[in-house]
Amino acid sequence: MTSQTLSLMHIQPTIRHFTQMLSQVLRLEVEIVDHRLLRVAGSGPYRSRIGHPSDNTRLLQYVIDNKQEKAVIHSQHDPICQGCGQYGNCGELAFLGLPVMHGERCLGVISLAAINAEQQQRLQDNITVFSDYVRHIASLLIANLTKNPTANDGMDVLFTTLINSMDQGILVLDEHGIMTFANQNALTLLNARWETLANTPITIRPLVASKDFANGNAQHVIAFAAQQEVVIGQHHNGNNRQLFLFAFHQSERPAPINETDSEPRIGQFIGNAPAVQALKQHIARFADSPSSIMITGESGSGKEVLARSIHQVGRRSMHPFIAINCAAIPEHLLESELFGYVKGAFTGAAPNGKAGLIQSAHLGTLFLDEIGDMPLTLQAKLLRVLETREVMPLGASKPVAVDIRIISATHQNLTRAIEEGNFREDLYYRLKVIPVEIPPLRERTADIELLVHHFLNLHTRRIGSTYPGVSREVMALLRDYRWPGNVRELSNLVEYLVNIVPDGEVIDPTLLPPHFHRATPSPLPTVETVTATTLAVPPSLKQLEHQRIIEALGRGVSKAQLAQELEISVATLYRKIKKIRAT
Structure with missing residues (x-):
């Protein structure tokens, strides 16, 4: 023809x-x-x-x-x-x-x-x-x-x-939910082979069913064979077919609903960095032990999360996990909270007395956070509990036997506290039978992207909002940041971003608080640098635009205002800035 x-x-x-x-x-x-x-x-x-x-x-x-x-x-x-x-x-x-x-x-x-x-x-x-x-x-x-x-x-x-040439993952199902087409990107994101999906009934449902996500990306559960995956995208029905479009911004496959890792599953303590992998392997060896564990690490690094995780993977997981922050309870109340009291022990006591937290943790785990803030008088009583495995409630005439494992945590230097006479040395060694140290987030930046997706899953599911994307520029800024508040600070940041990003949109650098931008490496070239390299020939429109961007940013013009002046989107402006930095 x-x-x-x-x-x-x-x-x-x-x-x-x-x-x-x-x-x-x-x-x-x-x-x-x-x-x-x-x-x-x-x-x-x-x-x-x-x-x-x-x-x-x-x-x-x-x-x-x-x-x-x-x-x-x-x-x-x-x-x-x-x-x-x-x-x-x-x-x-x-x-x-x-x-x-x-x-x-x-x-x-x-x-x-x-x-x-x-x-x-x-x-x-x-x-x-x-x-x-x-x-x-x-x-x-x-x-x-x-x-x-x-x-x-x-x-x-x-x-x-067309399907195979697209950057997005694409699934096409018939009216009966049978897979008819899937490109390689979709197979990769589902961690599946075409032989597994072909002619297999597949169900797709939104993870948050109470909200209409027709015009934006949302988390969906795709179930096939014996597997379930949480993915981000849009689900369309029409003409006796179903079409699922994976989000462009889905940079990695989100964690499946039921994870079956080859490594020990240490509860919700998230991380794949070498230091965290070693920590998980270490914990798996003593999770069942009744010996006392002391977790040290900076504030916000996840000490209570790790303590709960140790409890969950051990043989005491079916029994109580009791947590108390020794710094948050006034000294005159801490003793009665820990040890309990009997009827008439003191003025204002409950008529029938009260069991203490140590007794409440019987057969389970007692977690003592900020142990360094425990008063010296209570340290002596806690030491006796550890030695005798008995607790004496206030006003009682005989002790009560308890079977507990104690996990303590602190961000303080207890060795210095011992030297200054603020912490008992004998209690210190009783509590630190098995020492565990959590690395700060700045020493495991390889985990930041994984943690971001974990907190996006957590907060979007709790709030009931659309799962947003995260630009590469944002991930780079987060990796460069020092994280003085550690994982807690990251969780709070992600929750903030989930609340302010428009449904289904991508989190770009303009949404980050200002102090994150101060950590940005590789500054833009100066106007003099650009001009010096282009004196020989008249500048092109692109070069003039680059100079305008550099000058505006040098004057402190906001990116949102500059994008408006250039009549482009903020996302496009960031792509242009990235190209300028690469030259």
């Missing part, structure tokens, strides 16, 4: 399916016309009148006549639109059209249209990416058309090629 006889109408069923998928992926309206301006396929308001002339002739005709791309971000300002008979009434706020070329002949136009303000902003923010993407799709159309111009199967080679 010659170039003159090729027509997009020959593969109209294929293009129809492709159009619907492209519209769902880009969240824009799509219209495809042939060289006669006859509509081959369309989404939304363009879905009807297939085979009839398109209503938007001026822009489409411009692309065909000039055989080049045409972009309109604000239709009310474009001269072509202003001269149209439907000016102001066509409903299109923005437009991107690309020719489908075969040799020197234009066979038609693939156009993206924005019919609301949200779509207009999305097209403006991603104009270059969408242009490159649609240009690639146009080449696929031509390849399919020249290879098999009479194809009529909607799920043909083109559709498969």
